[in-house]
Structure formats: structure tokens, C-alpha cells
Amino acid sequence: MRLLTAALLLPLAALLIYVSADLPDRGDPDAPANLHLSPELVEVTERDIEIPNIVTAVLADVRGYDTLGETLVVFTAGLAVLLVLMRGARPRDRGRSNER
Amino acid sequence: MTEQHDSIILNFIVRVLLVPFIFVFGIYVLVHGEASPGGGFQAGAIVAAGLVLARLTVGSEHGERRISTRVLLWLASAGIGIYVLAGIVPLLAGANYLDYAALPVEWFNAVAGHERTNRAMGIFIVEVGIFIGVFSVLVILYDHLTERFTDD
Numbered sequence: 043m044r045l046l047t048a049a050l051l052l053p054l055a056a057l058l059i060y061v062s063a064d065l066p067d068r069g070d071p072d073a074p075a076n077l078h079l080s081p082e083l084v085e086v087t088e089r090d091i092e093i094p095n096i097v098t099a100v101l102a103d104v105r106g107y108d109t110l111g112e113t114l115v116v117f118t119a120g121l122a123v124l125l126v127l128m129r130g131a132r133p134r135d136r137g138r139s140n141e142r
Numbered sequence: 143m144t145e146q147h148d149s150i151i152l153n154f155i156v157r158v159l160l161v162p163f164i165f166v167f168g169i170y171v172l173v174h175g176e177a178s179p180g181g182g183f184q185a186g187a188i189v190a191a192g193l194v195l196a197r198l199t200v201g202s203e204h205g206e207r208r209i210s211t212r213v214l215l216w217l218a219s220a221g222i223g224i225y226v227l228a229g230i231v232p233l234l235a236g237a238n239y240l241d242y243a244a245l246p247v248e249w250f251n252a253v254a255g256h257e258r259t260n261r262a263m264g265i266f267i268v269e270v271g272i273f274i275g276v277f278s279v280l281v282i283l284y285d286h287l288t289e290r291f292t293d294d
Binding site: 097116127 | 175176177178179180181182183211215218219221222225226229239240242243258259261262264265268269271272275276278279280282283286287289
């Protein structure tokens with residue numbers, strides 16, 4: 043089993059290392075990731091929003107709907123954990139069950 | 143359940159030096175989210191960490207239940223509500239959902255004496271909503287995770 047795992051993983055590692063040689067340099071302005079959408083986001087931030095932090099502009103404005111969903115995820119997760127933790131509490135204790 | 147520690151050194155360092163600093167730093171991270179790294183999520187986590195530190199030190203009897211779970215749940219919902227409202231109000235003005243440019247906040251420029259775009263102020267409004275929501279959820283989690291250990 044271990045031999046099989048190694049036989050599968052080693053070629054994969056070799057492939058990934060081989061491919062990584064073709065990746066663009068870090069911070070390369072001509073990299074594909076920097077050519078498609080980034081210039082537009084920088085431009086929109088400077089022109090329409092006028093705040094220095096482009097990350098915040100993208101997070102809260104350009105992708106505001108996404109961030110609304112993230113906040114809802116945090117809220118829902120909190121509610122779910124609260125429901126699980128309060129499962130044993132008697133109904134009249136709920137909300138003040140921290141008293142002994 | 144956490145108990146109160148009698149060490150005056152611990153009490154002084156945490157309650158006089160650390161906790162106020164953490165609160166102020168959290169608010170700083172929130173307010174400067176537009177200019178530097180930070181924002182609602184980070185600020186909520188920092189301020190909640192400060193509150194948890196205070197509760198760990200002064201003990202549950204003094205530190206906890208200053209804000210009840212009921213109030214915290216309302217706060218968390220209000221945080222989400224601020225965000226959703228910032229989305230719905232532009233709809234009433236005929237713009238898209240979450241289009242902060244249509245928020246009626248131009249008057250604030252005159253009050254505060256600065257020149258910020260509506261979208262920048264919309265970002266700040268939703269960051270405050272995120273901050274309130276994340277802070278409340280984290281404090282709720284801490285309260286109920288520590289309380290279980292007394293019952294068992």
C-alpha cells in the first residue's frame with residue numbers, strides 16, 4: 043500500500059515541480075493573473091471609490107454581495123453552535139443559564 | 143468555568159494596560175479599514191479577544207453576563223441588518239442592490255467636513271455591520287463554551 047502511494051505521489055510531485063518552472067515570477071506585471079481583472083479593479087477604486095486600500099474596496103464594494111454572504115455564514119455558524127451547546131438546557135434557563 | 147485570580151499584577155496588566163489597548167486597537171483597525179490592512183472581520187475578532195481576555199482574568203462572576211446572550215443575539219442580527227439595509231436603501235433609489243453610490247449620505251460630507259465618495263462611506267457602513275456581527279457571535283461562542291463545563 044505504501045509503495046502504491048509512493049508510486050502515485052512521486053510522479054505527481056515531479057510533475058508539479060516541473061510545471062512550477064514555467065510559472066511567472068512573483069509580482070510580475072505581465073502575469074496572466076495581473077492582466078485580466080486587476081487593472082480594472084485598481085482603476086475603479088481610484089476613480090469611483092477614492093480610498094487608498096484596494097483590497098477593502100474589492101471586498102466591501104465590488105464584491106459586496108459575496109461579503110454579505112460571508113457575514114451571514116459567520117452568523118449562521120454562531121447560531122448553529124449556540125443551538126448545539128444549549129441543547130441540554132431547560133427552556134426556562136435559556137438566556138440566563140450561565141448562573142449556577 | 144473561569145475563576146477570578148487574586149494576583150494584583152495580572153489584574154493590573156490585563157485590566158489597566160492590555161484590555162483598553164486592545165479595544166482601542168480594534169476600533170482603530172475598524173476605522174482605518176479603508177486606508178490600511180483591516181476591516182470589520184479583523185476588528186470584530188480583536189475586540190472580542192479583548193473581552194474574552196478580560197473575562198478570563200476577572201472571572202465569570204464579574205466579567206460575564208454583563209451582556210446577556212439575548213442582547214448579543216440582537217446585536218449580531220443588527221449587524222447583519224445594517225449590511226442588508228445598506229443593500230436595500232439603494233434599491234429604493236432605483237439603483238442596484240448594494241450600490242453604495244445611491245446611498246443618501248452626501249450630507250455627511252458637510253457635517254464631517256471632508257470629501258468622501260458615497261461608495262467609500264457605504265464601505266464604512268457595511269464594515270461597521272460586519273464588526274458588530276462578528277464581535278457578537280464570538281462573544282456568544284465564548285460564553286456558551288465556558289458555561290458547559292460547570293453543568294457537567
